[in-house]
Amino acid sequence: SAVISQKPSRDICQRGTSLTIQCQVDSQVTMMFWYRQQPGQSLTLIATANQGSEATYESGFVIDKFPISRPNLTFSTLTVSNMSPEDSSIYLCSVVLIRSDTQYFGPGTRLTVL
Amino acid sequence: KNEVEQSPQNLTAQEGEFITINCSYSVGISALHWLQQHPGGGIVSLFMLSSGKKKHGRLIATINIQEKHSSLHITASHPRDSAVYICAAPMYSGGGADGLTFGKGTHLIIQP
Numbered sequence: 049s050a051v052i053s054q055k056p057s058r059d060i061c062q063r064g065t066s067l068t069i070q071c072q073v074d075s076q077v078t079m080m081f082w083y084r085q086q087p088g089q090s091l092t093l094i095a096t097a098n099q100g101s102e103a104t105y106e107s108g109f110v111i112d113k114f115p116i117s118r119p120n121l122t123f124s125t126l127t128v129s130n131m132s133p134e135d136s137s138i139y140l141c142s143v144v145l146i147r148s149d150t151q152y153f154g155p156g157t158r159l160t161v162l
Numbered sequence: 163k164n165e166v167e168q169s170p171q172n173l174t175a176q177e178g179e180f181i182t183i184n185c186s187y188s189v190g191i192s193a194l195h196w197l198q199q200h201p202g203g204g205i206v207s208l209f210m211l212s213s214g215k216k217k218h219g220r221l222i223a224t225i226n227i228q229e230k231h232s233s234l235h236i237t238a239s240h241p242r243d244s245a246v247y248i249c250a251a252p253m254y255s256g257g258g259a260d261g262l263t264f265g266k267g268t269h270l271i272i273q274p
Contacts, residue, residue, distance in 0.1 A: 081261045085203070093253060093261035106261070138203045142262075149193055151262060153205040 050075045050145055052154035060160045061131055068127045069157045071141035076121040079144040081151070082114070086137045097124040097141075131161045164189040164251045168265030176273055181236040183268045185249035194232050195250040195262060196223050205248075208234070239272045246270070 051074040061067050071080065080097040095103040095116055103116035118124040128135050141154045165188040175181055187194065193212040199205045209216050209223040211232070216223050220239075225232040236243055246267040252260035 083261075090248070090266045091205075091250075091262075091264040093263070096261055140205065150207060150210045151195065152207060153197070156203045156205070158203060 050077065050143055050152045052141065052143060052152060054139075054141060054154040054157050056157060057155065058158040058160075060162060062162055063132055065131055066127055066129045067131065067159060068125050069139055069141075069159075071124045071126070071143075071154055073122045073143050076146055077143040078146050079151075080118060080124045081142045082116060082124070082126045083140045083142065084137045085140065085156075086134075091140065094126070094139075097126075128159065131159075133161045135159065136161045164191065164253055164263050166249060166251050166263055166265040168249055168268055170268060171266060172269045172271075174271045174273065175239055177240060179239050179272075181239050181243070181270065181272075183234045183247050183249075183270070185232045185234070185265055187230050187232075187249075187251045189251070189254075190227070190230065191251050193252070194225055196232075196234050197248040197250060197264075199246040199248060199267070201245075208247075236270075241272045241274050244271050 053072045055070045082094040083091045085091045093106050094109045095105040097103050097116050097118040099118045115127045138156045138158050140156045142151045167186045169184050193210050195210050196208040211225050220237045222235040246269050248267045250262040250264045253263045254260050
């Protein structure tokens, strides 16, 4: 298994500001993903974080709004830019370990935008 | 792109009852995930299965790859089983390296 930490665990932010969420894993992983869960909704994949190259975004998500970095095999960041109340969500990172197909989820970051 | 349907959306049962949650998906996959989400939002992976049946304590998951259908069963349910149960499938080609697409979840409440 993997131990995944996310920082911050929660935050309250003002409209128009940006927040960077960190995801750290204690093992080397092949894949890292970022998901969003808006209130009352199911989880939605934002993007796949690729090591050393640009992330792969799903339809409806763009790099200018959700820039992602993945400098190495165990760390990634997601920035929520120019926030609005509609960005209030839980943001989760998940990973797939080397030689495994199972996805492990981080504890999530609960974001509230006022 | 895979589409995942789950039922029921809400389920309230008495302690001790046998619980069944169903999941169907549209694209052939290599494995399906069952997840549990507690009120605080944390998600725990319960099962990843590609065929047959898996059991962990009072939880049993089954999958029929040909029918693109999976079920999650809870035997001797207990109030601590109250949570949202979510099934998830690979989004595209069905490989393990895919991001997941999720069902809407089943909100389960077990009353004492």
